[in-house]
Amino acid sequence: MTTETERPASGHEDHGVRSEEDRISTPAVIGVGVAALLLFFLASVATSAFMHGRLVERGPIAIPPEIGDSKIGMVEQQLFNGYPLRGERDRARRLERLGSYGWVDRGAGVVHVPIQQAMDLVAQGVRPQGAPAAGASPGGQP
Known part of the structure; x- marks a missing residue:
């Protein structure tokens, strides 16, 4: 039995209610992590398959003829090595x-x-x- 000094300060009686202990379920955390990795892997495979299908459908991307010129539009592009x-x-x-x-x-x-x-x-x-x-x-x- 509780004494007067042990009663809650609010004046309410506790009626034997106690809070639940803080615990994290380790199997649940591991399950969520494994599910996230599996979802990431499946999404990566699906994206790779989609991109491969688009590449086959469209063919390789052609390299523009102005690549390698010293100027493209208004931007000067000079190589740093081999040239003064x-x-x-x-x-x-x-x-x-x-x-x-x-x-x-x-x-x-x-x-x-x-x-x-x-x-x-x-x-x-x-x-x-x-x-x-x-x-x-x-x-x-x-």
Whole structure:
């Protein structure tokens, strides 16, 4: 028998009702897991059979002729291996121009000379015709 101190605080009597113990049925959990795996396997087999049937019905997918070109539409697609990159080619072309002679404007008689020779001439104080003097600023103001 319960005493006054052992009675519930709510003032209700418990009438001998107790809660069920928390237990998980191991066979039920294993059964659900096996059923889920079996369902997944069957769905995979059915999907594979369906896709194989569609492939046989339609035939292999043709590869578009533009695959392998350097550009498809507006997207440039270059391979990274085996080819020098565009930046390296551009840099090599610019370095070649810096080290060679050539015309800038043939009509005006303007040429370009190798950069090292141009730096040597500037260090000696040689200036092209029409260029500002060594101490003058390019804007014409001192």
